[in-house]
Amino acid sequence: MATGSRNGILSRHPSRIYFTFILLLLIFTPRADSSWWYIGALGARVICDNIPGLVNKQRQLCQRHPDLMQSIGEGAKEWIRECQHQFRHHRWNCSTLDRDHTVFGRVMLHSSREAAFVYAISSAGVVYAITRACSQGELKICSCDAHKRGRARDDKGDFDWGGCSDNINYGIKFAKAFVDARERMVKDARAMMNLHNNRCGRMAVKRFMKLECKCHGVSGSCALRTCWLAMSDFRRTGDYLRKKYNTAIEVTMNQDGTGFMVADKDFKGTTKNELVYVENSPDYCLMDRAAGSLGTAGRVCNKSSRGTDGCEVMCCGRGYDTMRVKRVTKCECKFKWCCAVECKDCEDMVDVHTCKPHKRPDWLDLT
């Protein structure tokens, strides 16, 4: 009976309608932003065909350079950790979802400041990881910067290039080819935003290149110097991009779709080195699956801070719970000859405050 009637419906509706329906579904379902970010979660098991969200160009690069993918994967863990460090005191804390190939969840579907930051730091992370792997001789395709040879001078005088200068230009070149590949396939506001922020991230790493030198000469007189260019700690890039997140600029797409304009008509200056975003962020106060917000219920907050980690801001005015917990710290440390430091374990009680969950109106409370 049931089967018969279903067949009846099918035969009355031409399959074109179903096809159209599925097509519409595909068009209007926001593209689940699975991306190369997931390489980090795969660890050593990078198999190019199995990474969801790679576009063709990325898949080809992946197949051609498995060793670079390894570096990108290890780098991903580092920039994600840096992102979480930078946002540890924020409502949105850069948390990732386990075994989810979108990595950050639906929050990245919105063209927000947070997305701007993640795109920038992820592409910076690729530059950093590849450049470092080049210098360490882990990759077939690149090594130290061969252009840094012979004599040169800086404000302290002449020096000889020596050692291994980080090949940042190779890192930037590959990061651009690999990371930008996806965005080059579409021309919409989001793609432009991503490309812009990706570039900001790449340049942020280059900004903190520094000259490191070794002195030679009679009893360390430094009459002769050998120098090389090295990347600074990735924390510098993280701190810099975090500041850029604070001053990120809202933009809108041009009418003809060729670029974007700053939303604020009075803005003077250039967006060249600024992060840009299109949509305002949600407040991230409540759990909201559509917005990808986890909410702040249960987050630890600081009672005496007036900043984003303060209970007032973090808990969005919902209030907080306080727990007394035992804390063990090292104390009464003594230096023992030779050469150890011995400490005692001291215990004290501290208050830990955590945000209360959202109180739902009674008529919604179904539990």
Ligand SMILES: *[C@@H]1O[C@H](CO)[C@@H](O)[C@H](O)[C@H]1NC(C)=O
């Ligand atoms: C981020 O916040 C969520 C709750 O909003 C929490 O479950 C998670 O542990 C936090 N993650 C990090 C890395 O602090």
Ligand SMILES: *[C@@H]1O[C@H](CO)[C@@H](O)[C@H](O)[C@H]1NC(C)=O
């Ligand atoms: C809480 O905030 C205050 C004021 O900003 C700061 O001095 C203190 O170190 C913070 N405490 C913790 C545990 O972070």
